[in-house]
Amino acid sequence: MTAISTATAGWLALRAPADDDARSVDLARELARLITPTSQSAPLVLHDLGAGTGSMTRWLAPRLPGPQRWVLRDGDADIVAHLDLRTVVDGAGRPIAADVVVEHLASLPIDAFQGAAAVTASALLDVLTEAEAAHVVAACVAAGTPALFSLSVMGSVRLRPVEPADGVERALESAFNDHQRRDASGRRMLGPGAVALVAARFAAAGWNVRTAATPWRLAGRDTVLVDEWLDGWISAALEQRPDLVPAAAEYRERRLAQAAEGRLHVTVSHEDLLAWPR
Template sequence: MPDDRTSDRPAAPHGDRPAGQPTDRPAGRPAPCPGERSTLRLRDTRESGETGEVAETPRYAPEWLQLREGADAAARAHDLLDPLRIRLANLPGRADGLVVHDLGCGTGSMGRWLAPLLDGPQHWILHDRDPYLLHFAAVASPRSAADGSRVTVETRRGDIARLTPDALVGASLVTASALLDVLTPEEAAALAAACAGAGCPALLTLSVAGRVELAPSHPLDTEITEAFNDHQRRSGLLGPDAVTVVAEAFAEHGATVRAHPSPWRLGPGEAALTAQWLRGWVGAAVEQRPELRERADRYLAERLAACVAGKLRVLVHHSDLLALCRPTGGAS
């Protein structure tokens, strides 16, 4: 899961995420898993410019991240991959392999999806605040690229909000999934500046778009959606405005920006995910507008019953963003 800085906010949904669920595992780095690969380099570090220790934060249960991984993979925009491959092929130093920074990596689902779709050797640098999720992501990382080349990984523990250009020196690509909507405008500007400074493209997927379609429809759908969107924007966060704001931030640095829809399409086969998403979605709406509680409780019960019966379908709109920053070193 992305670096959702929940310590200063109520434990509630961010993007498509249910409330943060602390694990029952002790704080600190988990013990190495049996069979950990020699390609792995685990290390705790802080982002450039950060001072002091990285505070422990509420964690998202890996079970939720695993539950949504299939829907995420099905939703991501494959149409953005060809322009990305073309740019990567022309980057300086490409012959030495790709260096990919995955921001707010969570359990590493972005790497598991993307690494096998790209050719050539790859070294993934996984960033997150949660040492447990970093460990999970590292040990579950893919072993090989599309052409069979080796994929290696290391982890860096730190706050994505403090990202600086120095942190991305030598980067070939920056990725993130379900991250942009929990950034502030200042953090979005810093992300764009860091990528532009490194001259690397950024593939930023699954940002909420503020639109949800449920079938059959219900009179309360619109009100719940509006309340949820207001919740997403609390404390100055970008929420459903994220893709527009981030695209503008990259464009200010001369990047070519492409956006593409990447909706979740949830039907009877995704009932478990739909139920979890519904609880978080409605819960955030009620947190934002407590006067909704009584009606929202009935609404949620009806929706969950329809979900169990296989009669509910949900389209949760997202957008993927590809920002092709001007390469450094003279490549076009």
């Protein structure tokens, strides 16, 4: 069981504003209600999985009580080298403390979250295997630690203007989702089924589960992100189904032209999940 990072610091920075706009404020507030500070001096310990450059911590820390100490876990040493938490504060305006652990999920101890106030992750569940997801759930349950997983891909995309009814766009969507569930070097990723599977695992353990739709809603002001997302979406689909290359070439040109003119609107479905013990 290994952790694979396909992200780059540049991509994470580009998507950060859309991520922050999409995340569920309601679930963050619910998590804050679930957290009870142990004292005024002892910091709350929070673990962020697949921490990347720290986007989840930057967004969530000010919405939670403190003081806080974050343990940022990621299997990619290169990506965490770009971690930036210099201006991050807790809900009372106090600077947070942070430790970095470069570690694959396979090495995550089952008792890793003992004593922690919460576990978080962003854009992670859909790139895990079933075994990896089960391992994370088991570690949360063993510690009785609430978990907030943000921005898991759900597989549905909607673009406007509406395309001709030639089926190209839906074929690309289907191929992309198959690509997300592909077997990559012996790892079959969960893809769009991740939230349902993880929710079921927590429910089977007797935990409460809440989910919230957290789509990206991209428009003319997001042209650079739209271009990068569209290119990646189509490229992944074509890797899965090379037979779509001729039709996709025309489709790509048409959509990129619309984006350049500020006419393209894109909705990319994601979902947040909060789980906590009864």
